[in-house]
Amino acid sequence: MSAIASEAPRRSWRPPAAVLGVLAILAVWELSARALAGAYLLAGPSDVTAYLWQNAGLMGRALRATLAEAAAGFVIGNAAAILLAALALLWPRAERGIAALALLVFCLPLVATGPILRVLFGPGPGPQITLAALAVYYTTLVPLLVGLRAAPSTWFDLVHSYGRGRLAELWHIRAMAALPYLFAGLQIAAPAAFLGAMVGEFTGAERGMGVLTIRAMRALDVEATWALAAVAALVSMAAYGAFGWLARRVLTEAPPVILAAPGGAATPRRGEGLARIAVVTVLALALWWGLLEAFGVNAFFAKRPDDVWAFLITAPDAGENRATLFGALAETAVYVLPGYLAGLALGAGLAVLLTLLPALAGAAMPVAIALRSVPIVTTAPLIVLVLGRGATGTVALVAVMVFFPTLIACLHGLRQAPGQVLDVFDAYASGRWRRLVHAQVPAMWPAFFATVRIAVPAAVLAVTVVEWLATGRGVGALMALSASLSDYGMLWSAVVVVAVLSCALYAVVAAVEARVLAIYAAEQGR
Amino acid sequence: MASSVPPPPPAIALDGLAKTFPGGVEAVAPTTLTLEAGRTTALVGPSGCGKSTILRLIAGLETPSAGGVDIAGEPPLAIRRRGELAVAFQDPSLLPWRSVRGNVALAMTLARRPTDPRAIDRLIDLVGLGGFGDTRPGALSGGMRQRAAIARCLVTEPRLLLLDEPFGAVDELTRRQLAQDLPRIWEARGTTTLLVTHSVSEAVTLADRILVFSPRPATVVADIDVPFERPRAPGLATRPEAIALAERVSSALAEGRAARERSLAAQ
Structure with missing residues (x-):
């Protein structure tokens, strides 16, 4: 299915309510900080402002470094997305394969790819730029794949009726039809690039916001931690807003809201599905092996597929290795699953509540849209600071990471109930609850499932970052430990297993989604 | 608009043209007929009978399952490539x-x-x-x-104009005005025009020839010549001879439906 729908942001944007919402957040933040003064947990807006004023030079230099890396990664990642989309367009049979490989690469845990890239690139901005590119290419590729086909067949008939071919199709129809989707992708990509660059810096850069964040965390510098998180949030919101503004200037229509990948809900026949998995697996292995061989990377730290196979299956200590890795994964699952489910439930629940109380939605929606653009992982140190290094902090971070996209997607989905259908309910003077149950919730399912799917890699990223930075447990900590001990067999194996499990979970959600949407949104099936 | 001497309008020959869609839906039964150059032919038939499919086959936008289309001795693609064909789609x-x-x-x-x-x-x-x-x-x-x-x-x-229910969403007054104005354009250039329509009176006032189709799969059940001189008078549709012709077309439509129902019952 294509989980993309158009939204009219101007309609949902109500400045007075938004301003009230932001002011309320600032007030609560400041009051909480004052109430908890001395607890070394919270620094209020006034403390953050004072810190930024006093350390303007340091913060400015760090921000410039991170922004430069994020910008380079943004350009490279989006260029790769455009090239991949073009390839899928020229060679339609390859589209599903390209999308599956792209998903697999997107599911690679940044926390582990960071140290590997650090070894491959050495010092310098290479890993940060690569991670920024890896964080953005998928969110641009997905809408582009949809956008390049987002035209009714009669538009192509028109082109063909003048004897023109695929080039004219691309130029006059597809490129223009894809433009809103490209902008929607770029809008999401802008904060994601910043997140990628910061995670790259977490893994051992010399300068940048990520480096300062790690230092502040280790020094328990509450003001610095809050100031860095606030700057990261503001930069992300500004980047998100800037692309939204540009889209409104350039496009004649409102950009669509991108909720998740297309085609995930398609249900291939069993044989076809297995064949596709086999082809994608072979391609992924060939790419992995081929790239390392082509660049002649040292086999000590750049493990090939056969090394991982040996490490987990055939080596004398394979059983021990498996026990360590799967033990860590089990620990992670204990945190990630409750967080993931809590985030989904809270997001969907609040969306339903706000639909029943439209006055409250007016104030909450703009704030939620702004916070959704904040890469939550960059604020991980805050959550650790406030909730501690135990289970609560980890579960909360995963839940927050999943909560905002779910809330936005569900609010959007609830609005998709057709006006004429709601008129029928009004004609019988049905109450809000009946409208909700019979018309609005069914209309929400496509958006809800789209976000459930895309939240899988997001939740994995969140849990591995927090395990790595703070809790010292689970697969995130195992990856960090393996990197510091140069145990590259374990590191590469962890990357492979986490990526495969993420893809598998994504596929399971897609299968459930296909069954539900076959009932509630048959028109979205392929 | 281009001022060069226009090439003559093309005649269209359908030779055993048939279309069956994947899944076995037969849209057009094998059809052989010639549409004269420079004339307006209306294709009239019940909804979903395959009229639009015939139009798309003539434009070369659908591939026939059998038979072929010949436009002035060439396949549809040749005239399309020269930009001499235009289609007004239903949408x-x-x-x-x-x-x-x-x-x-x-x-x-x-x-x-x-x-x-x-x-x-x-x-x-x-x-x-x-x-x-x-x-x-x-x-x-x-x-x-x-x-x-x-x-x-x-x-x-265009030398060949294919109109697929072009006035479907147009209000009645504008439709009458367009029915007056537009034919003058294609008459002046002697364009070969094909008009797919539900409206019997539209077919009578605009066309030189009316082909009446049966319900799906489309087969021609009547081929009716429209004898009125051009340019057509504004009140033509209300004249007794036009009403008589419209009744003939309506009867042919009803007969086509009855014949299809009889053949289905016989199966």
Whole structure:
């Protein structure tokens, strides 16, 4: 299915309510900080402002470094997305394969790819730029794949009726039809690039916001931690807003809201599905092996597929290795699953509540849209600071990471109930609850499932970052430990297993989604 | 608009033309007939009978399951490539990011003709959209969009014009006005025109020949000549001879349906 729908942001944007919402957040933040003064947990807006004023030079230099890396990664990642989309367009049979490989690469845990890239690139901005590119290419590729086909067949008939071919199709129809989707992708990509660059810096850069964040965390510098998180949030919101503004200037229509990948809900026949998995697996292995061989990377730290196979299956200590890795994964699952489910439930629940109380939605929606653009992982140190290094902090971070996209997607989905259908309910003077149950919730399912799917890699990223930075447990900590001990067999194996499990979970959600949407949104099936 | 001497309009020959869609839906039964050059032929039949499929087969936008289409000795693709064919689709198919003027101009670009702003504006005026040249389709009513699509298909002065229910969403008054004005354009150039329509009176007032189709799969059940001189008089539809002809077409439609029901019952 294509989980993309158009939204009219101007309609949902109500400045007075938004301003009230932001002011309320600032007030609560400041009051909480004052109430908890001395607890070394919270620094209020006034403390953050004072810190930024006093350390303007340091913060400015760090921000410039991170922004430069994020910008380079943004350009490279989006260029790769455009090239991949073009390839899928020229060679339609390859589209599903390209999308599956792209998903697999997107599911690679940044926390582990960071140290590997650090070894491959050495010092310098290479890993940060690569991670920024890896964080953005998928969110641009997905809408582009949809956008390049987002035209009714009669538009192509028109082109063909003048004897023109695929080039004219691309130029006059597809490129223009894809433009809103490209902008929607770029809008999401802008904060994601910043997140990628910061995670790259977490893994051992010399300068940048990520480096300062790690230092502040280790020094328990509450003001610095809050100031860095606030700057990261503001930069992300500004980047998100800037692309939204540009889209409104350039496009004649409102950009669509991108909720998740297309085609995930398609249900291939069993044989076809297995064949596709086999082809994608072979391609992924060939790419992995081929790239390392082509660049002649040292086999000590750049493990090939056969090394991982040996490490987990055939080596004398394979059983021990498996026990360590799967033990860590089990620990992670204990945190990630409750967080993931809590985030989904809270997001969907609040969306339903706000639909029943439209006055409250007016104030909450703009704030939620702004916070959704904040890469939550960059604020991980805050959550650790406030909730501690135990289970609560980890579960909360995963839940927050999943909560905002779910809330936005569900609010959007609830609005998709057709006006004429709601008129029928009004004609019988049905109450809000009946409208909700019979018309609005069914209309929400496509958006809800789209976000459930895309939240899988997001939740994995969140849990591995927090395990790595703070809790010292689970697969995130195992990856960090393996990197510091140069145990590259374990590191590469962890990357492979986490990526495969993420893809598998994504596929399971897609299968459930296909069954539900076959009932509630048959028109979205392929 | 181009001022060069126009090439003669093409005749269209359908030779055993048939279409069965994947899944076994037979849309068009094998059909052999000739559509004369420079005349307007109306294809009339019940909804879903396959009229539009015949039009798409003639345009070469569908591949026939059997038989073929010959347009003045050439396959459809040849005339399309020269930009000498234009189709007004049932759906106006306007590009939402282009203004009315931009959509009309697009046809000239696609037909590889130099854009002629005066010709474009003249046609926009003719279809009653004067003052809406800079408006985007999203701000137009369904009927206005359809009129913009008609302007788009006329601007290239095609030799072969295929109209698929072009007035479906147009209000009655505008429809009458367009039925008066538009034929003058294709009559002046002697364009070969094919008009798919539900409306019997539209077929009688616009066409030189009416082909009446049975319910799906489309087969010709009546081939009726329209004897009225051109240009057609404004009140033609209310004249007794036009009403008599319309009744003949309606009877043929009813007979076609009855025959199809009899053949289904016999199976």
